[in-house]
Amino acid sequence: MVRNRIISLLLAAVLPLSGCSAIKSLTYKASGGRVSPGTEYESTIPEASQTTVADRLPDATPIDMGRVRTVHDTVTITRTLTRTDTLYRRIRGNVKPGIEVLRERGFAGLVGKRVGLLTNPSGVDRHMNSTVDILFNAPGVQLKAIFAPEHGARGDVEAGGYVSSYTDKRTGLPVYSMYGETRKPTPAMLKGLDIVVYDIQDVGTRSYTFISSLGLMMQACAEQGIDVMVLDRPNPLGGLKVEGPLVEQPFNSFVSQYRIPYVYGLTVGELAGLINEEGLNRGQKGLDAPLKCNLTVIPMEGWERDMLFADTGLQWILPSPNIPFPETAVCYPAAGLCGEFNGYLQIGIGFLPFGVFAAEWIDADVLKSKLDSWHIPGTSFRTIHYSRSGKSLQGVQYFFTDYEAATVTLTQFYVMQAVYELYKKDPFKISPGRIEMFNKVCGTDYVSATFRKSFRVSDITPFWNKDVEAFRKLSKRYYLY
Numbered sequence: 001m002v003r004n005r006i007i008s009l010l011l012a013a014v015l016p017l018s019g020c021s022a023i024k025s026l027t028y029k030a031s032g033g034r035v036s037p038g039t040e041y042e043s044t045i046p047e048a049s050q051t052t053v054a055d056r057l058p059d060a061t062p063i064d065m066g067r068v069r070t071v072h073d074t075v076t077i078t079r080t081l082t083r084t085d086t087l088y089r090r091i092r093g094n095v096k097p098g099i100e101v102l103r104e105r106g107f108a109g110l111v112g113k114r115v116g117l118l119t120n121p122s123g124v125d126r127h128m129n130s131t132v133d134i135l136f137n138a139p140g141v142q143l144k145a146i147f148a149p150e151h152g153a154r155g156d157v158e159a160g161g162y163v164s165s166y167t168d169k170r171t172g173l174p175v176y177s178m179y180g181e182t183r184k185p186t187p188a189m190l191k192g193l194d195i196v197v198y199d200i201q202d203v204g205t206r207s208y209t210f211i212s213s214l215g216l217m218m219q220a221c222a223e224q225g226i227d228v229m230v231l232d233r234p235n236p237l238g239g240l241k242v243e244g245p246l247v248e249q250p251f252n253s254f255v256s257q258y259r260i261p262y263v264y265g266l267t268v269g270e271l272a273g274l275i276n277e278e279g280l281n282r283g284q285k286g287l288d289a290p291l292k293c294n295l296t297v298i299p300m301e302g303w304e305r306d307m308l309f310a311d312t313g314l315q316w317i318l319p320s321p322n323i324p325f326p327e328t329a330v331c332y333p334a335a336g337l338c339g340e341f342n343g344y345l346q347i348g349i350g351f352l353p354f355g356v357f358a359a360e361w362i363d364a365d366v367l368k369s370k371l372d373s374w375h376i377p378g379t380s381f382r383t384i385h386y387s388r389s390g391k392s393l394q395g396v397q398y399f400f401t402d403y404e405a406a407t408v409t410l411t412q413f414y415v416m417q418a419v420y421e422l423y424k425k426d427p428f429k430i431s432p433g434r435i436e437m438f439n440k441v442c443g444t445d446y447v448s449a450t451f452r453k454s455f456r457v458s459d460i461t462p463f464w465n466k467d468v469e470a471f472r473k474l475s476k477r478y479y480l481y
Helices: 048-058 084-093 098-104 133-138 210-224 267-278 324-336 364-373 408-423 432-442 446-454 457-465 468-478
Strands: 006-010 028-030 040-046 068-072 074-080 114-119 142-148 174-177 196-197 227-231 295-298 356-359 378-386 391-400
Touching: 006 457, 068 114, 074 227, 074 267, 098 133, 098 227, 114 210, 133 142, 133 196, 133 446, 174 227, 196 210, 210 267, 227 267, 227 457, 267 295, 267 378, 267 468, 324 391, 324 408, 364 391, 408 457, 432 446, 446 457
Parallel strands: 006 040, 114 142, 114 196, 142 174, 196 227, 227 295
Antiparallel strands: 006 028, 040 074, 068 074, 356 391, 378 391
16 A cells, blocks of 8 residues: 655646636546555645745645745645545546446447346436446346345345345336345246346445345356346455455355455455356355356446445445444444344434443443553444433443454454443343344354353454455455456
8 A cells, every 4th residue: 555655746737827816627646556544645836925835736735834935936835635625526526337337338249139237326427326226227238127136126125024025116127125035036036137236335344235136147157047237336444454254164154155254355346256167156054066157247437446436436325223323334344233232222223323332330431441542453432312212221331443453353342342441241141032133244153152152352363363364365366456
């Protein structure tokens, strides 16, 4: 990752003779590399005075005037770029998702074919045009059927809710549920199709079921001799974060369908290539013989592995009700496992989904003090108080102040350790009926069996990290970016 490269910003169409107008355009050059958070850049504005520099940068970019110097009527500004800077986003934020690339290519691979589409509301272009409508109106493309994953094609069904099949009012096409009577499309649903397209915003975590639906679609299409095309989209966790153990038998399930880490650091297109080529697509239980489909991935343009979603310039369309913001996707693997237990900790559903840990019996200041004393890498906490369903709750909200340094998925285990040390609350005793689902989401029973003995994160960390580097090495074969 680029850290201290100097970026020279050449401000074109610079100040007119009056010296009063704002700069109208911006170009940049970086020697041999990319612009990344933490990068320093240097700007020069001819014939500008120090007192007016801040007003003339694009979008009133904030300037630390203590770092401005003037030499021969030229002002040079040096400052550190962060992910929230308008300038940073302007330079990097021009990612084209797969649907836009496909359209620019004239829908190559779909023209003259009968097409099925597995999608939800997150399948849109940058102007909020639905992939359903784009393909339905594409010249030479015969969109014949729509397939709906968990939460439904319109995203209005809660987690785990039954999704029914129906007819789409706008197109008149059948919408087949893949989260109702069946999770794998039947031969009758696929009859007459030449190819199935997948376009759903991923969240980068194994237990989110959209990637499981993709695998079952790929398996069904392989059985019927039907092609599959994946329209790639950004991984909101970036393409460098890999955490958690591989799934072990017999814990393969719809929430842990593949033998991959809990956080896998791949785009959905890269993941599709990996499971297809490495024999990992073996059904919900992981016991079927692996089948390879004829797979095409339409890559994005402009995406880089160190990008979080805010860096892309794209709008976040919630892929499901409890992931309303891209930051929520980062929090999901940090709190979702803890949230599997009933009657234990509230994790902010309906408030700040997956962003807090709270309960009626917690003293927020005491919990924060305990967590702060451990100096957890890249993670900070603040106290929070709120009401939910008539209950007064308090606890902590957490922030990843150094995302690279943080082990996101262990956040919940540190909180569980602190809660046990302070209050002797044992979720495995409070909610024994949820241990099975906790194990399925973990992809193993080792974590529950080991952690509950002493509630120390250090006891599970070696196991949690054991597969990361080997998977990272394997997955690099399938990098598209």
